[in-house]
Amino acid sequence: MSVSYVERPDGRIAYEVLGAGPLVVLSHGMGENRASWRHLVPLLVAAGYRVAAVDVRGHGESTVGWPTYAPAEVGGDLLAVVDELGGPAVLVGSSSSAAAVVFAAAEGPERVAGIVLIGAFVEPPKANPAMRLAQALVLRSPRLFGMFHRTLFPVTRPADDAAYRRAMVANLREHGRMAAVRGVIDQVEPHWTARAREVRQPVLVLMGTRDPDFRDPGAEARAARRLFGTAEARMIDDSGHYPHADQPERTAEQLSAFLKVSTGA
Template sequence: MNISYVERPGGRIAYEVHGEGPLVVLSHGMGENRASYRHLIPLLVEAGYRVASVDVRGHGDSSVGWPTYAPAEVGADLVAVVRALDGGPAVLVGNSSSAAAVTFAAADAPAQVAGIVLVGAFVNPPRMNPFMRAAVALVLRSPRLFGMFHRTLFPVTRPADDAAFRRAMVSKLREPGRMAAVRGVNAPVEPHWTTRARDVRQPVLVLMGTRDPDFPDPGAEARAARRLFATAEARMIEDSGHYPHADQPARMAEQLTAFLAVCTGA
């Protein structure tokens, strides 16, 4: 494993690069790390792309103690990786909370971003009763409980190494400052990413698992995200939960490579 770092105001961002070709930057969701994409990366490399998998600030091997974990700043971190690799314009892929980050990146640094992919994006904050809010507060303070919650986001199938990945994830979250970063990523901030979607002029692909348990109607959420952008399409991944790149990597790669070809001309 060859880890590289890019220095940013307030810390440093870890990433690793595989393959050769047009650059694709992968950004994971809350609590995870760059290994979330371990099953998708080989498929993109085989298709002829250079792939940078990034640890979001405060996660994985990136540093902790950042003054903010706002998606606009996470998006700026991704752009910094693109510049460090001299790989722009690149296609940025963001899962869950990182879907907001890639939207900010596309709006704020259009010369560095050829297109964006939003996977499992939250258009509207989930409605929660007091019991659910209390449960979420507990999950965001406990690596063990977060691991238990994470397991529920694979409602149909799991990768063969799912248990090992989750053990490593929970172990990493036990490091000082990691759960504070998880809470920071989850904290509501203004402006919300949906207000910047109208400023994105690059091609946009919205991907959503048909069985994503984070949404009462995943298809409706995907369509709502698509309507926010000037140019976007939404595609559903059958029998997938919140992490299609992990539970249905071949199906996600099929959708993603078709989009990448349009963005990069590869």
């Protein structure tokens, strides 16, 4: 399937659509691209869904040079994709994009049937001076980012993980890509947690039990769940920060159960 684009005031957003049925829009995390969902997409398509995998602004085949990469604006991009394809849609956000789907649900309730947060950060990660220096280096080097990305799979990796990472790093070497990565983690207000209580749609929080980004992934999932009026929190066993990549079948099972309820299909 060829890539499509939706025009935005400051650039264009790339996405790819497969399948037929209720719409599900997938949004990847910092530094990645829509291929992050390559193992989950065919499972959702087989389950009867139309699936759009999006390149977040500044990533993949989306344009660079945006004035902001704030999650509220990324949420607006996702709503633009929904409008282009015809919604409503369930929005699935991984890592940094988990914040974006909350903003989208709050801003466009009639266009969003439900949201899924995978590996969401309830509090901004805290780091000592040494860690901050290491982070600054990683966020300026595609090669170091690729090395860091590898650590987020502490249990198992997809068979094509090395090839995916090489392609990801090559994409990050393009002009403006690492600036977008840095922009994703800039601290901006309001934080997504301030908008969570406005979300009235069904919410699912997914977390890998071995996610190395959190001291206690289960506690983080429960903390995220409590921010919403009603939400579910489910754990994916033996999974790291990207359960849709290292445990796609188990992730698809959890998502399919949620999608049946939120889409009525």
